[in-house]
Amino acid sequence: MKSGKLGAWLAMFLGVAYFLAPLIATFEFSLRMRRGEYSFDAYRVVLASADFHDSFLYSTVLGLLTIVVGILIVVPTAYWVQLRLPKLRGLVEFITLLPLVIPAIVLVFGYVRLYGSSSILPLTATSLGADALLMFGYVGLGLPYMYRSVETALRSIDVRTLTEAAESQGAGIWTILVHIILPNIRSGILSGAFLTFAIVIGEFTFASLLDRPAFGPYLQLIGANRAYEPSALAIIAFALTWACMGLIQLVGSGIRIPVGKR
């Protein structure tokens, strides 16, 4: 047993070293912009840049819209499947897994073909249409996590009794969903939302191929042209991911298995 414990410590130590080394290295590199001494110049340059502001704002707004639309699509579906349409459960679950099975690059290729400028519904022809297309693509990327979070939360409350109780007080379906169900599954919705945000904020493939001025393509461009700024941006991105995961822990429904955004 002693040697097993030693081995466990050794494994953890090596793991920690492998995962901390790039973070330390990146942070150190990001401080090297000024010759001969450490400084936060790279961060100052990045944070002062208009391109950073614009692309970050664009991705933030798009991320929030993605979350709202995702909730509007997922919550009623999970509610009705639970309450009235249990036979649809398998099909709905299968669909929510599709974004994990179809690589993002394949899906966006389909968008370009189906909604390209010469198609019946040329969404990519206008910038608003392309924004909408990108948002729906992101709703898809977040779908597995949003659905899983909401569904788990719904299972933990008694949807039927809550609905009946609200009904007997004269509530309509809209009131029930917004004022009864939604507050009761808040933690599920929030953890789905933060995970969606973490996936969307630096996403590259969709945004780049739909030619949108998002944060991901901006990061790539800086990486190809600058030396120290990319490290500063990587640290900022890492802090953002930490913040999203921390908020998920805080709203208290644990970690979901994340796949996506690569």
Added chain:
Amino acid sequence: MTTVATPATGVLRLPNLAAWLGVAPFFLFAVMFLILPTGSLLVGAFQDHDGAFTLSNLGRLWQPSIRLSYLLSIEISLASAFLGALIGLALAIAALRGGLPGWVRPTLMTFSGVASNFAGVPLAFAFMATLGRLGFITILLRSVGLDIYAAGFNLFTFTGLTVTYLYFQIPLMVLVIAPAIDGVKAEWGEAAEILGAGRLQYWRMIVAPILWPSVLGASLLLFANAFGAIATAYALTGSFLNIVPILLYAQIRGDVLHDPNLGYALALGMLLITGLSNVAYLYLRARSDRWLK
């Protein structure tokens, strides 16, 4: 929760139409933004320039340049999935069964959640700062007399990309495999001990047979995960490493294959590979879930 609805009052007595209307946006979304776009590529993969049915696009995937792309992609995905699964499994076992203090487990899980999401472009930046020519570790190693670039290492190659992918593969493995390790009950170990089994026997004859479908399934998930990845590779190597997602990216950008239909076939090939590995993963997970009850 598969209670069949027994309409009582109000909403519950509404005709099914209301329920169907409630789920309609979901299905409309799925058709428009998941099923039709993918379907249109599948159709295109079997069409020639004039829209007539053909299998020649698929046949032309066998040409050397495309075949080598697939091969390289598969090799990188296999290497990162194999190493990721192995190291992730070791870490998870160490944290969950190694007799370490209680705080190790939640710390590892939280960190894995973050690290497996820290992918894409920023991850490429981090590894350039670490193992690039002027990277922290590169310089550190050189200062103790070990020049990894002189020894043939290069971040922008197969090895470099694999090491980089491990940064999200290992934590993903930890997250996916932890429930399966929890499923191995402590009682089984005690029972085995009472019956006179040694530690090695216990691991080989009890733990391994129970865990292996989960481990295999998780490895397949890691494989698909690496196979579909593009942002990290693109930000790291540009179009230097000719893996399938990067080839497809170039094709969508500017028809580098000079044949849209061949591009659709390329996408179909990718979808087949990630699809099959995911289906196998889900099957194996369903199988091993029986033990986790």
